[in-house]
Amino acid sequence: MRILHTSDWHIGRSFHGHATLDALRGVLDAIVAQVREHRVDVVVLAGDVFDSAAPSPACYTLLTDALSALSDAGARIVVTSGNHDSAARLGFQAALLREGIAVLTDPRGVGIPVTIDDADGPVHFYGIPYLEPAVVRATWEGTDLRSQAQTMAHAMTLVRADMAVRGGRSVAIAHCFAAGVEATPGVEREIRQGGLDVVPLSTFDGPDYVALGHIHGRSQLSERVRYAGAPLHYSFGEADKPRGSWLVDLGPDGLAAVEWLPLPLPRRLVTVRGTLDELLAHPRYAEHEDAWVCAQYTDATPQSDPMRRLLRRFPFCATVQHTPEGLPVADGLDYAERVRAAHDDVELFDAFLAHVRAGEGATDDERALIREVLDTRTLTEASR
Structure with missing residues (x-):
């Protein structure tokens, strides 16, 4: 069975005040093309489908169009909710979608798989929606759930118990911070306090593959536990992180191969640095005039109306930062x-x-x- 692991679409998220729906639509069309080209059987979307709990109608339209296109390309689809999603709203849409698209948002369904067969037998997909400990305590009464780590450990215990009964191959889908991965500062909304809610890697022992979401950069925690990251860059802190998805092959005995499929970048992200006059006129910045630009000007004093002036050269200048250089050492006086x-x-x-x-x-x-x-x-x- 061939699986495409994607996550963190964040439909509706803006980029420094600029809408991203059109750019995301183009990237999702590229994912659909990859599904056709590589004859993907199942697409797994590991949470943070939307960027907010109350997405606009246009966001729902984009999601419905993308899922329908993936289905038309021949793939089954398994979607879970993330910490940005409203599980209730995302789950409500599930009943309106066509057959072959499973949207898993109810914690009461953890441990109950979506089973999809291929020539080698069944593959069980265990979707684990984002689990807020304070919310799911009532679902699993009598269980000590004070942290994300404890909650995820309980969920995986339910998954392994079901795996032991059913047998066959399995894939787990979750949305969390896992030990060994580094978050992008200012990007992923925190779902931990200190280090208490970091989920140990051993928590995910058992399934043949674990598709994780929440971290916006590609990351391999082990051969079988991976983050796919977001399909778009949503901050300049992500500029050096590749965009794409994992193409996962399951053979008759489990995980057979994993390949990274890169996605196109609608527009590059660059950070340019220099005095304001240099940024406005120097030829070395010419190659960045069609990119999203974070402009850091180094003049000792704040300059007049820098954004308006920079936009004349960089039409996609998204943010301006005053980061002076060469200032005298402070004398310590207030x-x-x-x-x-x-x-x-x-x-x-x-x-x-x-x-x-x-x-x-x-x-x-x-x-x-x-x-x-x-x-x-x-x-x-x-x-x-």
């Missing part, structure tokens, strides 16, 4: 101490500028201008 140390009004202005510029006071030209303004004010007041 603002009140700077003010008390000033001997005249010029030094008072200098103290203010040093405070807001992380230690850099007025330049010679600025100091001359300040003195001129103060002198003019003094003459004006004296003439009254």
Whole structure:
């Protein structure tokens, strides 16, 4: 049996205020093409289908179109919910979908597989929706569930108990932080406190393959336990992470092969750095004019209207950061101490500028201008 492992579509997520639905639609069309090309039997979507618990109608349309296209390409589909999804809303849609598309969102169904047969016999797909300990305690009364790790361990115990009865090959699908993987800062919403909710890798012992979701970067924790990551880049912190899916082959005796299938990037993500004048004019940045740009300008002082100016050169400039270089070493004085140390009004202005510029006071030209303004004010007041 041939399986395509994908996850974290995050339908409806924006990128620095820009909609991503059209870009995601193009990438999902590429996944459909891969399903046809590689004759995939089953597509597994491991959670975070939507980006929010209340997606817009356009998000539902995109999901329905994508699942229908995958089905038309000849694949069965198994979907689970993630921590961004509303399990109730996603599960409600399940009843409206065509045969061959299973959407698993109810924790009461953990341990009950979707069974799909091939020439070598049955393969049992155990979908584990995102499990919030405080929510599922009522589902599994009498079980100590205080952390994600405990909850996932209980769910996998149910899975292994069913596997022991049914026999045959099996795939588990889950959405969590697993030990040995590193999150992308500022990207994946936390579902842990400290290290308590990191799920040990041994928790997933048993199935022939474990398809994980939640981490946006491709990751292999073992030969049989993997993250596929998101199909789109949703932050500049992900720019160096490849986009794609795992193509998994199950033979008659279990896992036979795993191959990475890359996906196209609708638009590159780059971070450019230099003074604002350099970013606006230097030829070395020309190759990035059609990319999503994070612009870091290094001028010592904040510049006027940098985003508007940068958009003239970089139409897809998404964010601007002031990251000054070469500032003087801070003298350790707070603002009140700077003010008390000033001997005249010029030094008072200098103290203010040093405070807001992380230690850099007025330049010679600025100091001359300040003195001129103060002198003019003094003459004006004296003439009254």
